[in-house]
Amino acid sequence: MRAHEAGALHGEIGGRGPAWLRTPVDVNALVPQLWPRNVARGPGGALTVAGLDVRDLAAEYGTPAYVLDEGDLRERCREFRAAFPDADVYYAGKAFLCRAVVRMIAEEGLFLDVCTGGELATALSAGMEPARIGFHGNNKSVAELTRALDAGVGRIIVDSFTEIDRLSALARERGVRPKVLVRVTVGVEAHTHEFIATAHEDQKFGFSLAGGAAAAAAFKILDEDVLELRGLHSHIGSQIFDAGGFEVSARRVLALQSQIRDARGVQLPELDLGGGFGIAYTTQDDPASPHDLAKRLRKIVDGECAAENLAVPHLSIEPGRAIVGPAVFTLYEVGTVKSVPLGTGGDAADGRAYVSVDGGMSDNIRTALYDASYSATLANRTSAARPMLARVVGKHCESGDIVVKDEFLPADVQPGDLVAVPGTGAYCRSMASNYNHVPRPPVVAVREGRARLIVRRETEDDLLALDVG
Structure with missing residues (x-):
């Protein structure tokens, strides 16, 4: 939402009549922190990205489509590198990965985290230097670990005793000594959704600190001396x-780290604090800049190392959402508009408009899965019509198929209009599905007045090609 919390939308703000009549909302405004940096409104009122009109993009590539502001993404990479000049910045590929993005982050000097064989294959096929790849995952298969070792992946973040044994056996067979970090579950209650909080004890990732498993894993690796233990890893959520x-x-x-030093006389040289840095999806979100993040994290690490009498380890971080999330918006076409009363009087004028678009939970599952909030704007024009309370919904056969729960859109929004939803670069295309046999949208990268397709739209032929029955 652009101006108000959802809870304020349904009440009266002085005077008589429905709230939308008395709420000062500019439905044409673009709140800067919600949109890619090269998005603006053109002279005719339509959105432009890096100088290109979204109406032209819709005509050429169709809707729905993910539109990537490549200049914005590259600038965010540079900001993280500048803020963390003495650290390794790993782009968390799970947020969104394709070969073009691999090349972009590599060209901007970032490392890359992958967490499956498919992500590793994408990285290698795009020419990412294997030594600059880190491999995550709580259940890496023998095949995945074998491929990582054969490729020369720079580091593997081990997640279980089974994996330590599995990786050690493979390393012995090949006569190699891969670098590893131990993922530690630190018992931190992150202030985020339950499904994306990853440091509390009762979940699948890492070795428990409180239960002693993390220390035991580190001692096992050091004592067996097959793998090279470089440090510890912690990721508290997203x-x-x-x-x-x-x-x-x-x-x-x-x-x-101090306990390991005292017990084995080894000071581990690296520390990875993970990622999970938040972005602005609505005006209620206030993310820190990379510079502020770096200042806070460095102060924390320096202070704790001084308290433990440790040399400051080489730091790594893993931003994914914070780089690609704000750089993308999804462009939809409106199919139907339906008014539904909210009050007991049955007055549709004091209700909500359901604006149905040609995508939905198959291209953005986060609203249904995490109760995530998004914003939206009319993209093909501006409007002088009154604001109306709207819910942007998809075309799927689920009542939970909601893209934007609450937003003010102009009351004259109609079939054929374009609606844009910002902040969809992270975990939208990467978690997209073919629910209801809907093909997944393309990803279009725009830079300096030129557009190029970096992930093509799926077709019905693609869907049927996998159906061998």
Whole structure:
């Protein structure tokens, strides 16, 4: 939403009549922190990205489509590199990965995290230097680990005792000594959705710190001396705005570093604090800049190392959403508009408009899965019509098929209009599905007045090609 919290939309704000008549909302405004940096409104009112009119993009590539502002993405890469000049910045590929994005982040000097064989294959096929790849995952298969070793992946983040044994056996067979980090579950309660909080004890990732498994894993690797233990890894979750969780995590992980030093006389040279840095999906979100993040994290690490009498380790971070999330918006076409009363009086004028678009939960599952909030705007024109409370919904056979729960759109929005939803670069295309046999949308990269297709639209032939029955 652009101006108000959802809870304020349904009440009266002085005077008589429905709230939308008395709420000062400019439905044509673009709130800068919600949109890619090269998005604006053109002279005719339509959105432009890097100088290209979205109506032309829709005509050429169809809708729905993910539109990537390549200049914005590259600038965010540079900002993280500048903010963390003495650290390794790993782009978290799970947010969104394709060969073009691999090349973009490599050209901007970033490392890359992958967490499956498919992501690794994408990275290698795009020419990513294997030594600059880190391999995550709680259940890496023998085939995946074999491919990582044969490719020369720079580091593997081990997640279980089974994986340590599996990787050690493969390393012995090949006569190699891969670099590893131990993923530590630090018991931090991150202020985010339950499904994307990853540092509390009762979940699948990592070795428990409180239960002693993390220390046991580190000692096992050191004692067996097959794998090269470089350091510890902690990731507390995603879409996090509060630095307090990182402070607690760093304190606990560095205390384990101190314990390892005292027990084995080894000071581990690296520390990875993960990612999960939040972005603005609505005006209620206030993300920190990379510079502020770097200042806070460095202060935390320096302070805890001094307290533990440790040399400051080489730091790694893993932004994914914070780089690609704000750089993309999804462009839809409106199919139907339906008014539904909200009050007991049955007055549709004091209700909500359901604006149905030609995509939905198959291209953005986050609203249904995480109760995520998004914003939206009329994209093909501006409007002088009154604001109306709208819910942008998809075309799928689910009542939970909601893209934007609450937003003010102009009351004259109609079939054929274009609607744009910002902040869809992370976990939208990467989690997209073919629910209801809907082909997945394309990804169109725009830079300096030129557009190019980097992931093509799926077709019905693509869907049927897999159906061998």
